[in-house]
Amino acid sequence: MSDVLAVAEHRQGELRDVSGELVTAGQELTDSTGGALHLAIINGAVEEFADDLSLDGVDTIHTVDHGEEFNHDVYLQTLTQLYDELDPEYVVTPHTVNGMDYAPALAAEVDLPLAPDVIDFTNGDGLTVTREQYGGKVETTIDVAGDGAVVTVRPTEWSRTETAGEATVEAVDAGIDDGAVGSTVTGFEAAAMGDIDISEAEFIVSVGRGIEEEENLDLIEDLADALDATFAASRPIVDNGWVEPGRQVGQSGKVVTPDVYIAIGISGAVQHVAGMKTSDTIVAINTDPDAPIFDIADYGIVDDLFDVVPQLIEQFE
Amino acid sequence: MKILVTVKEVEEVEDDFEIDGNAVAETYLNYDLNEWDDYAVEEAVQLGEEHDDVEVVTVTIGPERSDETIRQALAKGADRAIRVWDDALADLTMPDPVTTAKLLSAVVDEEEPDLVLSGVQSDDTAYGATGVALARLIDYQWAAVVNHLEVEPGAETASVHRELEGGVEELTDVDLPAVFTIQSGINEPRYASLRGIRQAQSKPLDVYEPSDLGLSAEDLTSAFELTSLYEPESETETTLFEGDTEEEADQLAGLLNEKGVVEG
Ligand SMILES: Cc1cc2nc3c(=O)[nH]c(=O)nc-3n(C[C@H](O)[C@H](O)[C@H](O)COP(=O)(O)OP(=O)(O)OC[C@H]3O[C@@H](n4cnc5c(N)ncnc54)[C@H](O)[C@@H]3O)c2cc1C
Numbered sequence: 001m002s003d004v005l006a007v008a009e010h011r012q013g014e015l016r017d018v019s020g021e022l023v024t025a026g027q028e029l030t031d032s033t034g035g036a037l038h039l040a041i042i043n044g045a046v047e048e049f050a051d052d053l054s055l056d057g058v059d060t061i062h063t064v065d066h067g068e069e070f071n072h073d074v075y076l077q078t079l080t081q082l083y084d085e086l087d088p089e090y091v092v093t094p095h096t097v098n099g100m101d102y103a104p105a106l107a108a109e110v111d112l113p114l115a116p117d118v119i120d121f122t123n124g125d126g127l128t129v130t131r132e133q134y135g136g137k138v139e140t141t142i143d144v145a146g147d148g149a150v151v152t153v154r155p156t157e158w159s160r161t162e163t164a165g166e167a168t169v170e171a172v173d174a175g176i177d178d179g180a181v182g183s184t185v186t187g188f189e190a191a192a193m194g195d196i197d198i199s200e201a202e203f204i205v206s207v208g209r210g211i212e213e214e215e216n217l218d219l220i221e222d223l224a225d226a227l228d229a230t231f232a233a234s235r236p237i238v239d240n241g242w243v244e245p246g247r248q249v250g251q252s253g254k255v256v257t258p259d260v261y262i263a264i265g266i267s268g269a270v271q272h273v274a275g276m277k278t279s280d281t282i283v284a285i286n287t288d289p290d291a292p293i294f295d296i297a298d299y300g301i302v303d304d305l306f307d308v309v310p311q312l313i314e315q316f317e
Numbered sequence: 318m319k320i321l322v323t324v325k326e327v328e329e330v331e332d333d334f335e336i337d338g339n340a341v342a343e344t345y346l347n348y349d350l351n352e353w354d355d356y357a358v359e360e361a362v363q364l365g366e367e368h369d370d371v372e373v374v375t376v377t378i379g380p381e382r383s384d385e386t387i388r389q390a391l392a393k394g395a396d397r398a399i400r401v402w403d404d405a406l407a408d409l410t411m412p413d414p415v416t417t418a419k420l421l422s423a424v425v426d427e428e429e430p431d432l433v434l435s436g437v438q439s440d441d442t443a444y445g446a447t448g449v450a451l452a453r454l455i456d457y458q459w460a461a462v463v464n465h466l467e468v469e470p471g472a473e474t475a476s477v478h479r480e481l482e483g484g485v486e487e488l489t490d491v492d493l494p495a496v497f498t499i500q501s502g503i504n505e506p507r508y509a510s511l512r513g514i515r516q517a518q519s520k521p522l523d524v525y526e527p528s529d530l531g532l533s534a535e536d537l538t539s540a541f542e543l544t545s546l547y548e549p550e551s552e553t554e555t556t557l558f559e560g561d562t563e564e565e566a567d568q569l570a571g572l573l574n575e576k577g578v579v580e581g
Contacts, residue, residue, distance in 0.1 A: 011481070070487075072459070095445070097481045100437075100498075101461040104414060104450035113413050113540030116444045128544065134330045134441055138341065139549045142411070143542040152446075182458040182492035186476075191484040203578040227579055239502035251482050260578045281576055283569065284555075288332040295551045299572060301558050301565045311566035316579065 002089035002148070003035035005082060008053055009094050010044045011070065012188065015052055018094040018153075020160030025121075025153045026092045027057035027161065032123040033089055036060065039167070042078050043067045046171075056163040064174045073181040075102040076109060078174040083110050088148070090127070095152040107150040115144050116152045127151070135269050136292035154270065196246035197254075201230035204258045206249055206276070208234035210265015210286065210305055214242045220264060223309050226316040232256065234266045250275035265305050268293025285309070318368065318470040320361040321430035323421055323448065324375045324390050324398075325351045326383035327441040339546045350386045353436025355393075357499040359506040360466060361434050362394035368470050372396050376424045378417065380407065384522060391517035392509035399424055403526040405537050413541045418450035420537075423530035425455045431470075433496040437462050445498075452496035460491050464500040468493070 006026035008019040023039065030037045036059040041049045046063035053061060064078045079102070083091065093103040095117040107114035115121075119139075120130035127144045129151065198204065205227060207220040217237075224231040231247060238248040249256055251271040261279035266272060268284070268291055276282070277296055284297040285305050294300050301308055326348050334345035350358075358375065365371035373395045377387050380402055387398045401420060409416075425433065433455075435448030445461075452459030464486070465478035472493060479487040480500050491497075509517070527537060558568040573579045 011485075076453075097462045097479065100445050101449060101459075101479070104418070104446035104448075105453040105459070107415050107446075108418060108450040108453035114415050114444075114446055114450065115541075116414065116446045132443070132549070133546070134328070134341070135443075136549070137330050137334075138336070138546050140339075140543055141545045143544055144413075145540045145542065149540075182495075183460065184490045185487055186490055187488045189478070189486045189488060191480070191486055193484060227573065229578070235501065241505065245484075252480055253484065255483075260573065260576050281572075283572070290332065290334070290548065292549070294555050295549060296553055297555045298553060299558065299569070300555045301569065303562060303565055307562045308566055308569075311562050312569060315566055315570040 001035045002033040003038060003086055004029045004033065004090045004092060005038045005040060005086060005088040006092040007079065008039060008041045008049060009096060009098060010049060013045060015049050016096070017160060018096060018155045019053060020055065020162065021155065021158040022092055022094060022153065023053065023055050023058055023161040024158040029090050029092065029123055030057070035089070038062060038082070038086055038088065040064070040079060040082055042075050043069060043071065050169045054165055054167040054169070055161045056165040057161060058165055058167040061167045061169045062172045063169060064172050066174065066176045069185050070098045071181065071183065071185060072102045072105065073183060074176055076105050077176050077180065078172070079106050080109050081174055082172070090148055091150045093150065093152050095154050099152050103150050103152045112148055112150050113144050113146045114150045114152070115142070117154050118151055119154050119157045121151065132270070135267055136295070137290055156274070191245060193246040194244045196244060198230050198232050198247055198249070199254045199256055201256060202259050203227065203229040204232050204256055204261045205229045205264065206232040206234065206261060206266060207237060207264050208266030209236045211237070214240070217242055219306070219309050223313050226313045229262075234272050263293050263297070264309065266293055267291045268296065318364070318370065318432065319372045319374065319428065319430040320364060320432045320434060321425065321428055322354070322357050322361045322373060322375045322390070322395065323433065323435040324354045324358065324377045324387065325436070325439050326377065326379050326386040327351045327439050329440065336546060336548070339543050341546070348382060348386065350389050351436050351439045353438060353499060353501055355506045356501050356503050357434040357436050358390045358393055358395060359504045360499055363504060364468065365394065371470065374399065374428060374430070376401070376421060378402065378406065378420055387522060388517045389509060391520045391522070392513040393507055394513065397521040398523070400522060400524045401527060401530070402524065403528070405534060406527065409537055409539055411541045411543050412539045414444040414446035415450050416537070416539050417447050418454055420527065420532065421447070421451050422454040423527070423532050425451070427530060431494050432468065433457065435496060435498045437498045437500050448496050448498035458492045458495040459497065460489055460495065461498045462500050463497045464503045466497060466503065
């Protein structure tokens with residue numbers, strides 16, 4: 001009968017969707033451990049968030065109000081205290097940018113193994129997690145030894161629990177030691193995106209690192225012109241400074257939902273896919289038949305983009 | 318100011334590969350400097366160029382083979398390198414991130430850097446966890462996914478931007494000493510010059526065994542045991558357009574017409 005502690009995520013006054021997914025993942029674990037599901041809500045509009053997250057399967061919600069926004073020291077101190085009090089077997093956190101900023105510290109602090117970016121798990125004779133490796137080209141299953149673990153789950157891999165429940169809400173006095181808070185958020189800023197907005201585009205031609213050189217980009221821009229489509233790119237192309245940031249598709253760029261998305265020389269890393277997977281029709285052009293983009297593509301051409309794209313341009317000129 | 322940069326040699330898998338037991342068969346693996354660590358090295362080297370008296374030291378856990386990758390970092394401007402390895406580490410096929418952080422923490426104890434730069438994640442295992450776990454173990458402050466860093470030698474705090482999801486950046490002041498995990502795009506990593514490559518050959522690369530750093534066999538156990546490795550099943554039925562290039566392009570053009578996104 002071991003308990004599970006899940007941790008909600010919010011930003012700038014809004015709960016993030018992954019919070020409801022954590023409830024589902026947490027509940028899956030309590031189904032196997034037979035214990036209670038605790039949910040920690042740290043900072044922000046804790047009472048409102050607690051109302052929203054009083055969901056089916058959640059037994060107790062622990063709220064700590066020590067500021068508006070995420071702060072990793074406040075999270076670490078609170079979760080260490082809750083861990084000591086509740087003695088859960090598993091702590092479940094989101095594999096998000098903020099999750100990456102406290103989950104590993106928590107694992108180190110309470111001396112638990114950390115299983116990051118998990119896409120599935122089973123818990124019988126101990127915990128077995130499924131995760132990707134080599135940019136999604138293979139999946140692995142891993143037995144995690146020890147008396148428990150901090151498990152960080154990949155967003156959107158679990159469905160969101162939406163059915164209301166009857167969780168007990170407890171405000172926790174975490175006794176935060178402000179002297180040990182060594183980082184201060186001074187503000188937020190929108191990344192400079194320029195005045196291009198690709199998020200409403202209905203037809204997108206997107207290019208990735210398969211293009212190799214900056215001077216080759218003309219080829220894809222010519223294709224976008226010939227097709228009258230919007231030109232976009234994966235992150236490395238933007239990181240290189242070849243294309244303006246407003247054209248980046250993905251987790252840290254834009255989310256797009258076109259009728260047709262053509263991914264050219266893009267491997268399909270999870271952070272890219274997060275920005276385009278709800279496109280109606282996905283077409284991939286890639287030399288690697290095992291590229292993860294083919295796992296979500298509706299249509300594909302396994303061939304060299306430098307051969308296919310000129311042919312395609314010719315068709316439309 | 319001393320900056321320690323954690324540098325990993327990552328495995329890259331060729332397009333067509335075979336699986337042998339629970340691993341990708343060795344012949345299909347190539348080795349390279351982790352992409353994110355390349356940005357971390359560049360950030361450290363640039364700080365060294367901007368300020369006097371900055372020493373950039375890299376640390377790698379890896380076999381002799383990784384010397385080639387380490388020399389790349391030295392050629393780009395790091396001053397010296399440390400590599401940690403022994404037979405017991407060679408047997409540790411899948412170190413969990415906290416175990417790796419423990420190994421690195423022993424090097425920090427030895428070097429006492431003012432700043433540690435890591436990559437956000439590594440290309441192969443993508444744990445995205447080692448840097449922040451390390452920070453906690455060595456009692457440094459930290460920030461994950463940093464895409465802008467301002468730090469002056471001798472300062473008490475650094476100012477960073479953390480790149481959150483959806484194009485939002487968090488502006489944060491962090492007490493020093495600290496560990497920052499560096500995001501791609503923070504700078505433009507340089508190519509090693511011929512002169513750099515030549516100089517790298519004579520820069521110090523010290524090899525330690527874990528026991529030299531006061532680590533015991535117990536520190537070298539992983540919580541992870543790999544039980545299977547396989548190619549994932551596709552989530553969709555992918556229709557492949559096949560034939561010669563012209564036929565492929567033809568079929569794709571047909572699809573675009575059918576979907577009504579082009580005028581045909
Ligand atoms: C916190 C975080 C946030 C991130 N946010 C984003 C984001 O918003 N957007 C994003 O895109 N990435 C993001 N990334 C990066 C992501 O992890 C990948 O590194 C990136 O998406 C890879 O881009 P790519 O597919 O263009 O390059 P690669 O992965 O290098 O793939 C290149 C592909 O091109 C193919 N190819 C090569 N030559 C040819 C040819 N001649 N013809 C056809 N195909 C060819 C290869 O087979 C390969 O599949 C983020 C990462 C992190 C850690």
